[in-house]
Amino acid sequence: MxxxxxxxxxxxxxxxxxxxxxxxxxxxxxxxxxxxxxxxxxxxxxxxxxxxxxxxxxxxxxxxxxxxxxxxxxxxxxxxxxxxxxxxxxxxxxxxxxxxxxxxxxxxxxxxxxxxxxxKRNFYHNPSDVLVLGEGITYDIDNQILMINSHEQTLQLKEHKLLKLFIQHRNELLPHEVIMEHLWDYDETPSDGSLRTYIKTLRKLLGKDSIVSHKRIGYQFR
Known part of the structure; x- marks a missing residue:
């Protein structure tokens, strides 16, 4: 850990x-x-x-x-x-x-x-609650709204949590265990398959190169 x-x-x-x-x-x-x-x-x-x-x-x-x-x-x-x-x-x-x-x-x-x-807080000292993640892509932190070319995208709760974690640690290599601990509560069973699905969803929306996979280590949001 x-x-x-x-x-x-x-x-x-x-x-x-x-x-x-x-x-x-x-x-x-x-x-x-x-x-x-x-x-x-x-x-x-x-x-x-x-x-x-x-x-x-x-x-x-x-x-x-x-x-x-x-x-x-x-x-x-x-x-x-x-x-x-x-x-x-x-x-x-x-x-x-x-x-x-x-x-x-x-x-x-x-x-x-x-x-x-x-x-316990998610974000610190941001001049705006709406972050620009790419051309035509914004994310409203407080309201959990992902907009792509003015169209709101639907995300599951854990996909929102994962995206927030990635934004907070942009360009850092996050180990699998850190991500698992963040997404799943103590009374839940973490799932590698579900995590891969969440990653796939975010890549589809943000670009396939937005999240880099480091084999057997973790993921990096760029």
């Missing part, structure tokens, strides 16, 4: 160790950095599922770091961790593109709950 990948920017070594160990015990893969420059470098090199950003760090600050990454198109959700408590700081945090804000000192359980809540 692929672990959810978190970036933790925290210059206090003791707090960084406590947070990372706790989250790793709960199944997360945590990458720790201790200054803004290192954070900027790793964000350029790697993709994460969520960012945990201290505000006051050497080499810059969490607000400026996230704001710059948002301008570059990085939509990864982010939680600010800070000892600042002024309303102006809270406003600056959200204006820079943050999704949540937790003040020090905090309970590790509270941080975990905030992380889990944010990761």
């Amino acid at each position: 692929i672990k959810t990948k978190l970036l933790l920017l925290e210059d206090d070594p003791n707090l960084s160790e406590s947070v990372s160990e706790y989250l790793e015990e709960h199944g997360f893969d945590v990458q720790c950095v201790y200054d803004a420059v290192s954070a900027e470098e790793i964000l350029y090199e790697q993709k994460f599922d969520l960012l945990l950003l201290d505000v006051n760090v050497p080499g810059g600050d969490g607000f400026s770091l996230l704001k710059a990454n948002r301008k570059d198109g990085n939509t990864t959700p982010a939680i600010f961790i800070t000892s600042r408590n002024a309303m102006s700081d809270l406003e600056e945090g959200f204006e820079s593109g943050g999704d949540d804000y937790i003040r020090k000192p905090f309970a590790l359980k509270e941080l975990l709950l905030r992380i889990q809540t944010i990761l």
